[in-house]
Amino acid sequence: MATTKVPISTDVVSDVVAEAIPAGMEMVMMPVGIPGYTLRQEQRTIPATEPPVLPINADLKFIGRSPERWDGHAKVSGQARYTADVQLPGMLYAKFANSNVPHAKVVAVDTSAAEKVPGVKGVFVIENLLGSAKLLNPALDVSKYPIIRYAGQPIAAVAATSPQIAEDAARRIKIQYEARPFVVAMEQARQADAPMVFPGPANEEGTAGGGGGAADVPQTGNIHGPSVNTHGDVEQGFKEADVVVESHYTTQVQVHNALESHGVVADWKPGLLTVWASTQGTASVREGLAGFFRLPKSQVRVITEFMGGGFGAKFGPGNPGVVAAALSKQTGLPVRLMLDRKEEQLSVGNRPSSDQTLKIGARKDGTLTAVQLVSYGTAGCGTGAGCAGPATNMYQYDSLRTEENDVFTNAGPGTAFRAPGHPQGAFALEQTIDELAERLKMDPLDLRDKIDRNSARRVERQVIRESAIWKTRNAKPNVDSGHIKRGVGVAQGVWYRNISMDSAAEVRVHQDGSVEVLSAVQDIGGGIKTVMAQILSEQFGVPPQQVSVKIGDTNYPVGPNSGGSVTTASLTPAVRDAAWQAAQKFLAGVAPALGATPEDLVLVDGEVRSRSGKMAPITFRRAAAKMNTSEVSAQARRIPDYDRKAYETYGGVDVAEIEVDVEVGLIRVKRILAAHDCGRPMNPQQTKSQINGGVIQGMSYALYEDRLLDPNYGLMVNPNLDRYQIAGSREIPQIEVHLVQSYIGQSSTDASGIGEPGGIIATPAAIANAFYNATGVRMRSLPMTPAAVLTALAHSQQKKETA
């Protein structure tokens, strides 16, 4: 490993500077900027205990490379053990009984018939429901059992010796409802005379992944809001504008639909509750269960060896975790509770809808004088439908006013979903910017250059500008005359550098030369195991596949909950710090046997070397055999970013090439070029994989996915993967990812996350802009199904004819 650490020795630095460096800190130079564009060295004052500054990826051997996914073989060969694979002696299978009405008071729950089914060992009736918003004043709606506020709400559960018996018994639970009027369509819920979902103000707590709306806002009828944010004077801003564009956009509810459903295996034993969970936060599950059951956290252990996707919906124990633990406590046996696909669609979260009126004013030169967004959205009986993030944080403007409103409906609660609010917000914002560019007769990339000061996105736009796709774009829309019309569109996304300080790791070095790293962090799919191995490889010279990576167990040092794209940004510096500190202990442990002083030894490229040259280099493995103890270890926790003043948002720019068959209304996405930045890409292939996934999920959201509730009965008509449409193999376009390395000098690894900024924010808007470029017609509503496309094209044709 190259050492670019530059300690400032006191005898060459003036007293003034020396005074400016606090005790225990030191000044270093770090690479900052984008190689090939803006790369430079910047000064940072960092704790003296930090490892040497990492050079850029080009100068590293393991970090910044793409070794094969550490657990890839285990996953593709079926050896990886997921939560549903856990089999414990005597384990019971649990099944929920769910409401089949959208709004009701539960008068009685009769479990006697279920209890009589042979094989049933436990029955549990829920009295404290998680996930939904809660009334600030519970006295407004007194009920023994939670009020049913959506169809699919869990009411009770049984645990039995087989899944079949559990399902059979769950169907025999008799629930007596007192039905209430309900409303599932947001437009109706906004009306003054709509049935009330909550009889008074209600708030939803967010999860470790975010979500949950503003709490201190007015509530009128079902409208929870507005949550208002202002900057400057928008009225003045619109007066100063040469061009004003105002439009109305709507987006649908999307369900996470991770391949692996929510679920746990809970094993309640005296003194220790062990829970295997499909979760994106082992820490959040432990915290939730300890809180719910008033257990010391030290007596709750959560294990997530492998998990099959979460996208924001898998934080905390949720109702499945709490109910399985309660049934295990009751029966004294381990209990497995995995949701089925229908429950997955109904009760464990979704991306809220949106209804946005966006108005933007600009001067002739493109500068934005005013941005005004009024949004409504429904997160069902939850909150968190705000979508002002992109409008607020992507561009420069003179003035801004946003009003975000949640609208309660009798539908399953929304929750954090991959870049909460941003795909919705970008869909409206990026079409408006596109429209503005046309009105100003500016190239859409040039306009963004004018109003977006983010340095990485500037480079990304240049990548797009020089791309083959962009060069074939007709600046004029609707040029093709046949029934297939080709279009190219661009859109941007913005995301934030979120860090979880609850990120720790332990690194152990053994006398046999093996090394291991331990952290409670879980791998949501981004590939953190591989990256952790790469960091140890860089430190010890051991190939990544030979590093033991042990994660997903709260017995290890605490790991971050994987929400907000924090995992790599938060944990990797702790891993590197622990590896560095373990290496120093290791050198101290081998120095006596090598006849050297620890200060004279360095560990470089898998060799222990003498700085003074007194000793011939010796391999790490041979040196380890000379350790004076069988093991050395070090644990490190994330320290704050080095310089928050140098903070920038980050994100990406996506360009889409599509073909629209205007006779059958079908949009085929041909190519997506996605240019993205995320600090230092620790493993470019895994980073690209995240972006590929984001592009596909974004495109699927734009064209296909839609949670459909029957307006008359309040039930979901497509609670499966047959009629809930998700992009399949023929829909996936050619995806090219261009990674922009953007060093920011913030931590010992300088990594940022990519799960949220990659693809899902900008791709839907890029497709919409491409549709306009192809047809000259704006799609202001999602999803863009053949029905929607044919209707929009016919409507535009009618307008032309009447004009």
Added chain:
Amino acid sequence: MNQFSLVDCTTVDGALSQLNDSSVVKAAGVDLLDRMKNGTATPSRLVNIRNIAELRGIHPSPQGVTIGALTTLTEISEHPLIRSEYTILSDACGSVATPHIRNMATLGGNLLQQLQCWYFRSEEFQCLRKGKEICFAFEGLNQYHAIMDYGSCPSVAPSSSAVALLGLNASVELSSAGRGKRMVAIKDLYVHPDANPTKFNVVEPDELLTAVVIPRPAKGTRSAYQKYGEKQSNDWAIADAGVVLEMDGNVCRKAAIVMGAASPVVRHSAEAEAVLAGKPISEETARAAGKAAMQGGPLQTAMQGAQPLSMNAYKVQLFPVAIYRTILLAAGQMGRDPSAAG
């Protein structure tokens, strides 16, 4: 899924002896298991016919071809004779679902699958077709529902192979232990909801669909099937078209134009067929035929022409395009449509 008993049969006679009012036949189980899992089918007894070897195979003869009911959709779609002489059928079988499903799914199962209406497939909705009073689709979500001749239930005919087989004037062989065999033309296989809402086809509980018999097409016959979906992989048809043309040079002597996703029962369009009869095939005649298909046809209800519901007027635009493009594909004047699904 409820608990049930399973009887595994390896011969037709063995299976026929097991059939009674409380048993349900299981072939590949593609449709049945789906309904058992979502709670809309709760059979107490399954008769598994999947392992009856004699029901699997494609048997050409001078009169045409006989296809065993358990022949998989993949086997049919890849068969050289079916591809060359009965193209509409290989197209239709090859368009279903995914390769994995086509490797399992059988021709008989595809023909006898239940309705795909999402109300019918929800255990919460007790609809007309389950013997209750209400159809929920009229006032509810009906973007995938019927636009023609639906009467009391606007569900659509789900089987792609039925569209092809109606175009080919095929018949099914039904076998029973007591009454032996009978032949039923595809046009008579299905029961319109207005005739009997809870009976979906004429197969009796003691009968097994054992074979499909297709007459040999007249000389000069060309055919094709295409379907259109919201997406191209693994989707149900929002519009589809089966076309069989008996050609004399470029002149069409006789045409069969068939639609599935337009109405509860797979249907010919007499109007579209009349447009083509005796005329050369061109974009103009093909488009005219597509347009005519929205006019009427043989009716099982009093509904003349396309009468879209609240959310599916787009299908009235879609069907004529599907039909015209498929006519040109059958006539060899246009390639397979890159916008088609499957």
